[in-house]
Amino acid sequence: MNNLLHTFREYPAVVGIGVFLAISAGLVLLLGSMMLRSGASLKPLVFFIGFLAIVAVPQAIVHLLDAWAHARTVARGAAVDYALAEPTRPADGPALQPVAWEVVFGPGADPALITDAKRGLDAILFDALEARLSFNVAGESALAARFESTSAAGAALNRYGSFFRFSEASGSDARGWTARRYQGQGEWNHVVTAGAELYAWTGPTREGVEARRERALGPLGAEGATADVETAAAGAVSKRAVSTRLKKNTPVMVTFLVINLALASGWFFKASAWSARVAAEPGVAALDTPALRDRLLAVNQADVPVSVVASEDGRTIEVTWRYADARWFDLMRVHQMRRTHRLVLALDETTRKVRVREFWSAFDASAGIDGLRLDWHAATGMQFFQVEHQRVFGVQLDPEGRPTGELSKAYTFNLQELKAPVIAAVTAGGWTWQPVMWNAPAPLRWLTE
Secondary structure, eight states: OHHHHHHHHHOHHHHHHHHHHHHHHHHHHHHHHHHHHHTOOSHHHHHHHHHHHHHHHHHHHHHHHHHHHHHHHHHTTOSOOGGGGOSSOOOOOSOOOOOOHHHHHOTTBOGGGOEEGGGTOHHHHTTOSEEEEEEBTTSOEEEEEEOSSHHHHHHHHHHHHHHTTOEEEEEETTTEEEEESGGGTSOEEEEEEETTEEEEEEESSHHHHHHHHHHHHOOOOOOOSOOOHHHHHHHHHHHHOHHHHHHHOHHHHHHHHHHHHHHHHHIIIIIHHHHHOBOOOTTOOOOOHHHHHHHHHGGGGSSSSOEEEEOTTSSEEEEEEEEEEEEEEOSSEEEEEEEEEEEEEEEETTTTEEEEEEEEEEEEEEEETTEEEEEEEEEEEOOOOOEEEEEEESEEEOTTSOBOSOSEEEEEEEHHHHHHHHHHHHHTTTOEEEEOSSOOOGGGHHHHO
């Protein structure tokens, strides 16, 4: 469990992946339930999930492989090779010898607060024969652990530095390392090996932990080369990381990017067209273009808030909903709002398809003693699903600017319900309803449909 928690600390992206998956699953369930209640097809959700997978899954896999490689490294006791950070091995004199643990803990240690260190630091001390952690009245701690060999103690020192994410470090393996925990955000540490034993002191200042180390083991002496442990740790671990190896392999990265971009682009156009397509009713003879055009224009006569207008050449038909058009004033300002949704239908008699492009816009304006405010935006694409309800309060005005006597106005816009008569007119006429992101020329239509 400690190894797992350490991996999460070292690679917060793993936690981010879990949060991202949870949020995505929640959104899919929420949108799916809303679409089912409104009678919409769930195919757009398949498009959304597929596109998200193409973009996010490769990144998630690399992050998980990095975390897995790091966890294996920590478990093997080789997370950080501090010796790599030293240009040369300093002449530090005789090797340090173990001392009594009472000396390590110091005279201020509270015997009642000496605990088994392996219970909380198993990720570091899992192979220790014995380990104890003490605290004194000042809140400082001291660690002493015994291993089977000097190499095992050295490996534990490496794990210690990686686990606590050392920074601002100086020292050597032979004389010990002084550093701050958690990349400069935590307490100061001095950690050192003496034979087959590992000692570590923790406190609020560098001077304090080095003084306790010197009291137990003698002067630090000439440190020789110093090293930034954070840099050493990052370098040693990153060499094992999948992401690092991929970044250094330019041909593999270029090939992957090309393939991933091709998949994302193809899915974006093809899957979006599939998810919005409505096939012609089976067994129905297809109408000719003039007959279908007349059927679509007849939607104008239905009891729906829609305007259907054919172009001069008869090749396209525009279907427009102005579903919110309100004017009103309150105590301080005069307001106006307008919402418009428009479909442009291109009739292709050769394939018996109606290719549909979608546009929408919103306009808000208000004027008062503090000036005029305007807000307008427009967009194009595919609107799979939209339900909107809004109510505005104030004295309502008619198109000529005269009060109507109403003090509020509400509108509800359900895109699926408004599209339904138009789609029914097309499919009942034996034609296919085919929304597209881009009305491509005939040779390129296979890319967008």
